[in-house]
Amino acid sequence: MSLIIRYVDASSGSFCIEESSLGFLDVNDTTRQGLFDALKNELKTLDLDIDNLRGQGYDNGSNMKGIHKGVQSKVLKINRRAFYSACGCHSLNLTICDMAKSCRKASDFFGVIQRIYTTFASSTKRWQILKNNISGVTLKSLSSTRWESRVDSVKAIRIQLPEIREALLQVAEIDKDPSTSSEAQSLAENNLCDFEFLVSIIIWYEILSAVNLISKELQSKDMLIDIAIESVKGLISFFTKYRESGFSKALEAAKEIAKEMDINPEFRTKRKIKRKRQFGEGADDPSIVSQSAEESFRVNYFLHIVDQAIVSLNTRFEQYEGYE
Structure with a gap:
């Protein structure tokens, strides 16, 4: 201790x-x-x-x-x-963990981020291939106790997507281990070429950057409790506003990246599972109207993690209200 x-x-x-x-x-x-x-x-x-x-x-x-x-x-x-008073930075860390574990898509996203890092980091030869293709921020591993690692991990891929995909394709082509080659190929052609992943990485990068800014403020040597309270309120306000306009902006940014990487800028439509219509239901009954792939992503993923952030922040920092 x-x-x-x-x-x-x-x-x-x-x-x-x-x-x-x-x-x-x-x-x-x-x-x-x-x-x-x-x-x-x-x-x-x-x-x-x-x-x-x-x-x-x-x-x-x-x-x-x-x-x-x-x-x-x-x-x-x-x-x-x-x-x-609970540690503000640790509370922010737990808020991010709450968001990352709040739904399957969020867990899968960070799973892909870690798989990309592991593919390169488990071999000095593959790490050199990565270094030969990127000139900016290097890849970082995820850590459940050091939440800032999520910012570093996401940022490195967000700003270097084309370069990292190219590095993965090179690994897939020259690596003699069939398992590694297959993994690199899958990451390059399935995950990084998935429009849903592009939208996700933009959303998470913007969210984590906003949280990181407040985390740095809370760690300031001269931080006062009243300023800390206002900073947390400001972060909650950010999420409230981001909930309304963040998705559409993330879509536009993702489309720009998709165009650069020659990726189809559309969400993959999953096979619809038909259910038997119940007695009294009409063909246009609201309960059986299916969502588009984009709307499903917005409602079941984007809104889900943003709402989780707002709830978690309010819950974990509610004690601060007693000091106002």
Whole structure:
């Protein structure tokens, strides 16, 4: 467990807010009580009076943030002025994870992103082929604990789609391993040439870029709680507006890329599954009107992840409202 303290330094005659990392604590007992005891003992060892504590912040683990039995509640029982605030950046990370896991299409999208990275990264020869084709941002692996890796991973492909496809085609042609060759061919000709993937990568790049901007602000050394609240509100406002206009703009951007890569700028129409019409249903009954492939993508994917973001942000940052 890492221990970081923020304090007011008045030694120079003026008041200055400082932040220092005091190191890592070797914790074997990760229960609520075990973590609390480790924290309390370390503060005592450092000769820091817990009664002088005016704030506490942890990740979103229930053993830390629990309002009844978590570490924060145990500290509050000793010192009622040690107000708790969840780590804003970790909350943003969990929001992104909520979105990425909210529907099958989102999970599949990041699965493709990781497959592209793995294809090149598992061989120095294939990695060199990649480097020979790109001149900008290199590919990054995904990480569930470091959400910013999603930004890096998506950005690298978003701005270099034609080059990465060409690198995959070269791997497919010269790699002697049939499995690797087949995987590279599939990624280049099926996934990267799928208009749905193009729209997805534009949507995710815009979303992740917006979240990354707020994350950087929340990590600022001089960040104040009222500014943090406004930043989170601004992010929620972004998603609300993006919900209304983001899809159409993403479509236009995807069509430009599709034209450059000679890809058909249309969503693939899946085979319709007919169901038996029930007694009393007419041919034009609204309940049996099928959606177009584009509308289905907008409703079941785009709106789904954006709505998930709004709900998750409101839920994970609702505690901030109590500090306004």
